[in-house]
Amino acid sequence: MVASAAASSGREVGVVAGAGLSERRRMAIFFVMAVGQFMALLDIQIVASSMNAIQAGLSAAADEIDWLQTAYLMAEIVMIPLSAYLAQALSTRWMFVASAGLFTVASLMCGLAWDLQSMLLFRVVQGFVGGAMIPLVFATGFSFFDGPRRAMVTSVLGVISTLSPALGPAVGGWITDTESWRWLFLINVVPGALVTAGLVWLGPFDRAQPSLLPRIDWVHAASLAVFLGGLQYVLEEGPRHQWFADATIASVAWIAAVGAVVFFERCFFSHSPVVSLAPFRRKGFWAAGVLSFVTGVGLYTITYLTPVFLARVRDFPSHSIGLTTFVAGVFMTASAPVAAWTATKIDMRICMAIGLVLYALSFWMISAVGSDWGFWQLFWIQAVRGAGVLFCMVPSVSMALNNLPDAELKPASGLINLMRNLGGALGIALVNTGLQRYFAWHVQQLAQSLGRAPQDAMAAVAGLAQRLAIDMPSPDQAPMAARAAIGQMVAREALTGAFQDVFRLCAWVFIAALAAVPFCRGGSMMPDETQHHH
Incomplete structure (x- = not known):
């Protein structure tokens, strides 16, 4: 140390x-x-x-x-x-x-x-x-x-x-x-x-300090690559391969864990560490890091989930998905001056709380999503989220970096951006896993519901088969087509239910994150001349 x-x-x-x-x-x-x-x-x-x-x-x-x-x-x-x-x-x-x-x-x-x-x-x-x-x-x-x-x-x-x-x-x-x-x-x-x-x-x-290059701790640099690279691999590939049931995922996870131990040991005891943890000694930086992590969870999961829902449930083409999701970008851009002005006038912790509440509200609103939802049903939800994004982003970054000495700005910026990216990687990995498990549960529940009323289910299949038989070259194909159509409907509704559950969990994550706000450094973004550039 x-x-x-x-x-x-x-x-x-x-x-x-x-x-x-x-x-x-x-x-x-x-x-x-x-x-x-x-x-x-x-x-x-x-x-x-x-x-x-x-x-x-x-x-x-x-x-x-x-x-x-x-x-x-x-x-x-x-x-x-x-x-x-x-x-x-x-x-x-x-x-x-x-x-x-x-x-x-x-x-x-x-x-x-x-x-x-x-x-x-x-x-x-x-x-x-x-x-x-x-x-x-x-x-x-x-x-x-x-x-x-x-x-x-x-x-x-x-x-x-x-x-x-x-x-x-x-x-x-x-x-x-x-x-x-x-x-x-x-x-x-x-x-x-x-x-x-x-x-x-x-x-x-700014000035270079080339004397740092010969002193670089290569063990620290290598352990950083093994730790973070391995962690990113596990989070990316885990949901696709049943996590630690896959031998490769388990092996990479162990290697990343060893890399993490070496990385943190070098952070504290190296003569020239490649990553400085000094910003964490400052008041409230760790809390701002937690909030940046949560912001990453919200930012990347909703950016990932909305197009996936529109593609898999609604079968939207890519240009329609882009048009639908672009609404959030419009409101995000429109809210930028408001978020910037607010951050200079009131305590940034209040700004952060506003952003978290707006994000939680948007997730709660979309947790009622139906299998027929499209552009207009998602419009105001994305408007709320778009307005809330910068009320999270501006305070979380500002509370971490505001009034830091110039020598600590680069390490602190690297750490706070790393936290947001890790939040996004972990968030996407968890929602993918959640979608898989909730989908299986909803399929089971719908199958049990149909099993409790087999006569109604058979009648529904028969009725659908009669309607499909009109367009079929052979009437014998109609029952099979009807059962396939019913199966698709069950899968679509089960997937919609899985999205509802995942969105609801994300809302609770943002509500829980409010607990970290009081631990952040308060005040507005107006400069503190006693600290900046010293």
Whole structure:
């Protein structure tokens, strides 16, 4: 612990990001970095609705193609906490330039990939360098701006962080339908090159500390990769393979657990730890981390569940799913100025409580979902959720990063973004497992209900068979078609019931999260000059 503290203090030497820069140049740097963050976040889900096309194009097996997302997420989650150390060593500017440049090259190579193995290699590179851009933008925004501008910066990044994953499947589906799946990646080349060149042209805004590179603790870095990469793999693949009943999942989980033990030991006893846990010593940071974790649960689960419901229950095409889910993005964007203004006027704990209540309300409203619900039934639910997202995002990030010394901003930003991503990964894994188990339970309940009234069930099948026989080439086929139709109806209603149960559980998660709010650091986002930049 003593060695870790000494190393941390050594990193704090005179690194004040943005010192002496004009307001216009700060805004330009922030805007360019925000575009890079948008690209990295969009590419997480941009392949989601195009898996079949990519699978056919690369001649891949059905059980292999899911690695397109798993590989990206595993690499991204490793880099998010590691980015702070590398940015201190190389400077934020050159770290971001290198990340954006490599992301652009990796995107080009993904678009030119010749088989699944080459695609996965370039997706790993994409995810790894993309993971560096996400926390560095938050840290730079908090270092550059104070008060109302900082609140607006947080809102802008909140919109990007929440809207990008939601837009990914819709944008990806549209690109694949109109052009080719290869353009899912090739569209990054021009904006990626502009971000890289733009940040070089805008000049330096913080100092590098290259002396950190020879002192890097490689055991710590390796254990970080094993711990977080393994954890992400288990959370991604667990629901598909019955969790620890699968030998591979169980083995990776044990390896990740060993990596976690080594990682935390190095955090406390390494002379030069690659991840600093110093922010957790500050008042309320752990509580803000918990709330960021819960925000990730809500953000990623609802972004995942709504399209899945519309596709599996309503059989909506991708463009209709995109149109329906885009409502939340509209209200999210519209609420950004309100969330930013509120955060500068009242205690951020109150803002956070408002966001949690709105999120819980939206989950509770959608827990009444019916198998016939579509755009208009979901409209106001998504409006409530869209308004609540930034009332969670802005306070959770701000309570963690507000008034931190510049030397702690990058590590703190990495940790808070890591918590949100882990919340999303765990949330999706749990709701997938919940859907499977609740679906089986509802099928059993519906089957028992039909079994208690067999005459009514037989009459329903017979009546349906009579109606279907009119359009059948042979009347003998009608009973079989009727039984299949009844089976589909039972499956649809059972799946709808499973969605209802999962949505209700998510609502309770947000209600329970209110207990963490009083432990956060209070106050508005107006600057505390006694602490910032010291």
